[in-house]
Amino acid sequence: MWQNRFERRLELEPRPSRYLLIYLVVLHILAAMALLQPLTLSAGLRFVLLAAVVASLLWQVWRHYRDSRRTTRLIWRTDGAWDYQVDEQHWPDLSLLPSTYITRGLIILHLQPVNGRRLYIVLLPDSLTEEQWHLLWLRLRYARPFGQGPSTEY
Structure with a gap:
């Protein structure tokens, strides 16, 4: 518990961060680009990993959209x-x-x-x-x- 008491309360209304969304999009793009590099992975495994990266990106974008609609x-x-x-x-x-x-x-x-x-x-x-x-x-x-x-x- 914090010992400080304040004269007035602090009311905050946070909204989803666009900085965080941009960071996550760039991170997912870099992950997808890494899968395009010459690797010893089979084409099927690369496709599965790329699908997982795309699904993760879509999930993050959807969460951002959902959170922007919340109070x-x-x-x-x-x-x-x-x-x-x-x-x-x-x-x-x-x-x-x-x-x-x-x-x-x-x-x-x-x-x-x-x-x-x-x-x-x-x-x-x-x-x-x-x-x-x-x-x-x-x-x-x-x-x-x-x-x-x-x-x-x-």
């Missing part, structure tokens, strides 16, 4: 707890874990409900408005979990 809200309350809502699903009273990863270009939130599995939320700068990204980064950077000093990652 997602993250609220960092004044008492330090988090609420997370995706369409009709709601997870209240989540704790932010110290294993949360914070850099200028990537934030991975590790949230723990009272009873249940951890939630991992990946945020890139284009997932939030510039102001929301900056406020979240500042709060995460300078807030401290119990028993720890300030964060040292950049």
Whole structure:
């Protein structure tokens, strides 16, 4: 649990990252190009692997499209707890874990409900408005979990 209390809550409405989608498309294209190189694989095995790469790419594009149609809200309350809502699903009273990863270009939130599995939320700068990204980064950077000093990652 994070010890910092804030004057006002931070409301975020993340959207799917186009940066992440572009990265995944490029990665899949490179994988497909690697299969076109002279390898000792049979033509049938190459075809199966290429079909798997294409299926994976289509799955990622479909997930991006599906997620862009969803309503997602993250609220960092004044008492330090988090609420997370995706369409009709709601997870209240989540704790932010110290294993949360914070850099200028990537934030991975590790949230723990009272009873249940951890939630991992990946945020890139284009997932939030510039102001929301900056406020979240500042709060995460300078807030401290119990028993720890300030964060040292950049």
